[in-house]
Amino acid sequence: MKKVLKYIVLVIIISFVGCSKDSTSEEDDTPIEKILVTIVSNSGTASEPANHSGFTIRASKAFEENIIVSYTVNGSATNGTDYIEISGNATILANTTSIIIPITIIDDSESEEIENVSITLTNTDNSNVILGTLNSASLNITNEADEFLLSPSEAKFYLVNSNATTETIALFYNLNKIARTSFIVGQQDAFNSFFNDATGISDMKKTTGNDPGLLGSDFMFIADDGNDETGGNFYYKHELKIKADVVEAYNKGMVNTFAWHMREPFEGDHFYTASMTDFQKNNAFISILPGGENHNYYKAKLDKVAKVTKSLVGNDGKLIPIIFRPFHEFDGNWFWWGKDYCTPQQFIDLWRFTVNYLKDTKDVNNMLFAFSPDRHYTSEAQYLERYPGDTYVDILGMDNYGDFNNQGMVGLAQANAKLKILTDLAKQKVKIAALTESCFFVTPGTNTPIPNFYTQDLYNSLTDNDVKLSYMMFWSNIAASYCVPAPSNSNANDFIAFSNKTDVLLQNSLPNVYELPE
Known part of the structure; x- marks a missing residue:
């Protein structure tokens, strides 16, 4: 037989x-x-x-x-x-x-x-x-x-900061849960920067009727050498405005995230290496490592970041959770913290110092930490080359402009493949996955919108192949260019259709991200 x-x-x-x-x-x-x-x-x-x-x-x-x-x-x-x-x-x-x-x-x-x-x-x-x-x-x-499936009662075990506030734990849990079925759409400086300088409500709200679900801000002016914290000071005025925007966003139920375009520590003038001397480029990062000549300068900047973060309080009297995204796009060479100016181990050492100093020395308990290279990876190993470890990261992100810059199907497929790597890692490590910056800049008179960019190109890249993101963020609109169209722009209807997809969350459709379910 x-x-x-x-x-x-x-x-x-x-x-x-x-x-x-x-x-x-x-x-x-x-x-x-x-x-x-x-x-x-x-x-x-x-x-x-x-x-x-x-x-x-x-x-x-x-x-x-x-x-x-x-x-x-x-x-x-x-x-x-x-x-x-x-x-x-x-x-x-x-x-x-x-x-x-x-x-x-x-x-x-x-x-x-x-x-x-x-x-x-x-x-x-x-x-x-x-x-x-x-x-x-x-x-x-x-x-x-x-x-x-992360449970509400056990979410606290997966955060970098074991002393995180209840609202910060809830934000982590709810971002993790959101990614199963949908994703939040946000914009940098949504309450401050507008196409054609059309002040007032956010450009996203002008077009769709709703604010973004996430607001991006920056510690650059807040931590600037010139901020003397006096009423007439240019940088302090920006600090007050940014803090007010964060409170407004929180009170509306939105998520807050902060980048940091920190200026180099020798002269305090620039963050782009194109504007720096060779000495500054080659020594800025190393100088703020523990033992470096500018380490105390760096700690003073972190003191300012901590002070401001701990001062953010909503109308409910509670500390406002923020996502902190330092040293972004570190796999490029346009910032002084880029890969050409420090070794992987030096980057890891400074990241770990930064996290430990903020949470342990300064007792900042309303902060999640986001790790976000640019798009220069094609494998898990490349993505993790400068990864400081699960103990030091809450959010796995990526900034990506190049693959969306009118590169056709090849660029879109590359974007999706990189997001797939990122989201698979986030699932494996119980982290939050995000497209932390992106945009196709439209400058009327110089270039034209890509047909169906939002509803097809972008949306498909964010969702194909079981990509699971918690949020994505458009960069700022400015007077001459936009990432999010105003109502008068020819691609406004495409953006409206994108925002109306059932898995796209703007401010009006957000769950209460600051409350843990029973």
């Missing part, structure tokens, strides 16, 4: 085993600084003779020591007979966040019914590492991965 190979059909079954603590007291009883460990089953088809699957045990943050996680194995499939034996213990190595338990199918000649494997986490070897709600997972040795 012909040998019949056993094919085991694999269906994902997740069982949720509740924590032993009373749900009403979990917030108080669980120290926020502890590390959470969870388990999910992986994607793929597990069947004889060649296809395999497995489970991923994930820690919410990296730990400085190995974490040994114990688990039990159950199910109708036999450990060591139907699949290569798994031991009952898995080790998450120091300074990493996950370990895979492979389920490697053993081929035999018997025909069998569908079988399953179930793993339940039982304990860890460290009292600072606790089991999360997702502590059990099963797979029937075909098909889809478990989708890791």
Whole structure:
């Protein structure tokens, strides 16, 4: 009789085993600084003779020591007979966040019914590492991965800052949740910069009837050497205006994000290297590292950033959460913090110092940290070349103008592929994914709008191939050029149609991003 190979059909079954603590007291009883460990089953088809699957045990943050996680194995499939034996213990190595338990199918000649494997986490070897709600997972040795769904009560474990305010934790959780079905559309300086200097409401509201869902601001003028914090000072006036805009945005339920076009530390005049001397270009970044000649100067700038961030209070009396995006587009060479002017390790060292100084020394607890290179990567390895580690980043972003600059289908496909890399990493690391800056600048008299740019080119790049973003941000409109059309521009209807798509969120359609669900 012909040998019949056993094919085991694999269906994902997740069982949720509740924590032993009373749900009403979990917030108080669980120290926020502890590390959470969870388990999910992986994607793929597990069947004889060649296809395999497995489970991923994930820690919410990296730990400085190995974490040994114990688990039990159950199910109708036999450990060591139907699949290569798994031991009952898995080790998450120091300074990493996950370990895979492979389920490697053993081929035999018997025909069998569908079988399953179930793993339940039982304990860890460290009292600072606790089991999360997702502590059990099963797979029937075909098909889809478990989708890791961040829970409101456990979101706090995945933030950089374990002392983050409740509203900051809620923002992180809700941005993560939004990405499953939609994305927020924002604009830099929406309340300050207008096409044709048409002051008043934001250009996006002029065109669509609604403000953007996210407001971009900058610490440049706030932290400028010339800001003496007196009433008639040019830079201080900008500081007051920016702070007022942030409060307005928060009171409207919008998200706030800050970039920082920090001027070089020697003369304090420029941030673009094209305007700097060779000495400034080659020494600016190195000089603000710990031990560098301008390190104290840099700390004074961070003191100002901290002071302003901690002064942002909404009408509800609560600190306003912000997304802080320092050293953006660092994989280019147009800024003095670019790749030509520091090594990957120097960049990582300064990033880590910056985060630690703000959250630990200055007690800034209403800030999420965003990592955003430009578009100069085509692989995960390239994206992560200067990545400071999961412990120091909340948001994985990318700035991308070039691929949208009338490059046709090739450029759009490249943009989508890079966003796919970014969003897959964010899902893997439990981070927020975002297109942190983008635009096709239209300058009437110089160039013309791209037909269907918003509804087709941009939208498809942001959503094709299961790209999952929490938000995207257009750059500022200015007097002569625009990223978001005014009502009189020929592509206004295209933008209106884009904004009316069911998965596009402007201010009017935002959920309450500053409240955690029960």
